[in-house]
Amino acid sequence: MAIKIARLELANIRAVHAFAKAYGIDCESNPCGTTDVVYDAKQWEMAQEAVKALQAAMPGDDASVYAFHSSEEVRERFYCGKGGDEGVCGGVSYEAGSINAYKFTIGVLMLCLEKGLNLQTNTPVTSVSRLSEGGYQVGTPRGTIRARRVVMATNGYTAHLLKRFQGVIVPLRGHVTAQRPGLNVPKDGLPGTYSFFYEKGFDYMIPRPKGCEFQGDVVIGGRLSSAVSEGLYEYGSTDDTAEDEDTMRDLHNTLPWYFGDNWGDDHSEGRVRHKWTGIMGYSPDGLPFVGEMPGGKDLWVSASFQGHGMAFCWMSARALVEMMEGRDDEELRRWFPGVFRIAEPRFDVKFDGRMPHTHGESPAIKQ
Numbered sequence: 372m373a374i375k376i377a378r379l380e381l382a383n384i385r386a387v388h389a390f391a392k393a394y395g396i397d398c399e400s401n402p403c404g405t406t407d408v409v410y411d412a413k414q415w416e417m418a419q420e421a422v423k424a425l426q427a428a429m430p431g432d433d434a435s436v437y438a439f440h441s442s443e444e445v446r447e448r449f450y451c452g453k454g455g456d457e458g459v460c461g462g463v464s465y466e467a468g469s470i471n472a473y474k475f476t477i478g479v480l481m482l483c484l485e486k487g488l489n490l491q492t493n494t495p496v497t498s499v500s501r502l503s504e505g506g507y508q509v510g511t512p513r514g515t516i517r518a519r520r521v522v523m524a525t526n527g528y529t530a531h532l533l534k535r536f537q538g539v540i541v542p543l544r545g546h547v548t549a550q551r552p553g554l555n556v557p558k559d560g561l562p563g564t565y566s567f568f569y570e571k572g573f574d575y576m577i578p579r580p581k582g583c584e585f586q587g588d589v590v591i592g593g594r595l596s597s598a599v600s601e602g603l604y605e606y607g608s609t610d611d612t613a614e615d616e617d618t619m620r621d622l623h624n625t626l627p628w629y630f631g632d633n634w635g636d637d638h639s640e641g642r643v644r645h646k647w648t649g650i651m652g653y654s655p656d657g658l659p660f661v662g663e664m665p666g667g668k669d670l671w672v673s674a675s676f677q678g679h680g681m682a683f684c685w686m687s688a689r690a691l692v693e694m695m696e697g698r699d700d701e702e703l704r705r706w707f708p709g710v711f712r713i714a715e716p717r718f719d720v721k722f723d724g725r726m727p728h729t730h731g732e733s734p735a736i737k738q
């Protein structure tokens with residue numbers, strides 16, 4: 372199953388960039404390498420173990436092409452500085468990419484509109500009820516519609532309409548900033564995207580690619596552990612109009628810590644250009660829910676992508692359509708991980724605290 376997930380992630384990244392290119396969607400698509408820079412000895416040990424297991428399980432596969440870097444190499448090739456007491460333990464790089472998700476989504480919606488999609492913006496669905504004759508009635512503040520089939524792509528908000536997902540897909544608020552690069556950051560920009568792993572969690576970062584507005588700006592998010600009780604209360608939050616001040620403060624300060632002398636003095640207009648929050652959907656087993664609702668014929672779901680949907684949504688949607696069109700066959704089972712499918716027993720596992728793999732060691736699952 373792990374092999375299928377690793378292959379799906381890479382296939383998804385490639386498919387999104389290929390689609391953007393094929394349809395000329397202007398979305399800052401940048402297929403590039405990424406580097407995980409590790410600042411904690413235990414995490415570094417775990418990273419090496421995980422990558423070695425992956426490579427042993429799928430030798431020669433594109434999805435297992437990972438390269439290790441010593442701390443010196445991380446400093447020289449990726450410009451990372453000392454960073455805390457322990458400094459850089461090492462790094463590992465592999466194929467990834469960055470994209471402007473908003474522009475990509477708008478591009479896809481434009482193509483759908485050309486094909487006759489009826490798009491109603493600012494129109495929340497307030498109810499989905501099954502009709503006795505089959506199909507569904509979908510309620511909104513601007514009226515109701517009837518639908519033969521319904522697809523819920525509502526991610527962190529799914530439980531509001533489908534109560535069975537209460538405690539099963541839980542919203543989590545994430546924080547992001549866009550920062551002007553420090554004066555010592557290479558003028559040609561940083562080589563690829565990065566994630567930074569420290570004792571209590573991780574931050575993830577993309578430099579805005581060449582040729583786009585604000586090129587070279589560093590977009591960095593994370594710092595969940597900075598919020599109250601190491602981010603525990605960010606779970607359950609659906610308010611993306613507000614922010615946690617401690618998280619934003621630490622995101623503001625984190626880049627000089629990671630890049631050390633290679634960051635240098637701040638840009639004369641200040642470090643942070645923009646900051647925002649957004650809502651993700653987390654499940655206790657850390658996996659998406661894709662498929663038809665048990666006992667809910669013609670009610671389909673593709674949701675719960677954790678903080679990693681850019682690498683899974685696209686192919687999950689493709690798998691969902693295969694299922695909806697009656698092609699749930701051997702071929703689909705070959706590439707789509709069975710653990711991503713909606714299955715009755717997954718509703719019995721309820722969320723009870725933070726995810727173990729978001730940071731820390733706290734147990735999250737209550738049976």
Ligand SMILES: Cc1cc2nc3c(=O)[nH]c(=O)nc-3n(C[C@H](O)[C@H](O)[C@H](O)COP(=O)(O)OP(=O)(O)OC[C@H]3O[C@@H](n4cnc5c(N)ncnc54)[C@H](O)[C@@H]3O)c2cc1C
Binds near residue numbers: 545
């Ligand atoms: C701050 C932040 C940073 C992230 N960074 C990364 C990253 O670096 N890499 C990565 O892979 N992923 C990242 N993610 C996660 C990624 O954005 C998500 O996994 C992905 O957007 C999920 O896509 P989706 O379409 O399933 O759900 P969403 O993008 O959450 O979209 C769900 C949509 O449903 C709508 N909706 C919900 N309920 C209703 C309703 N009742 N009526 C009408 N509409 C409704 C919402 O308004 C929303 O537009 C990040 C997320 C956040 C918040």
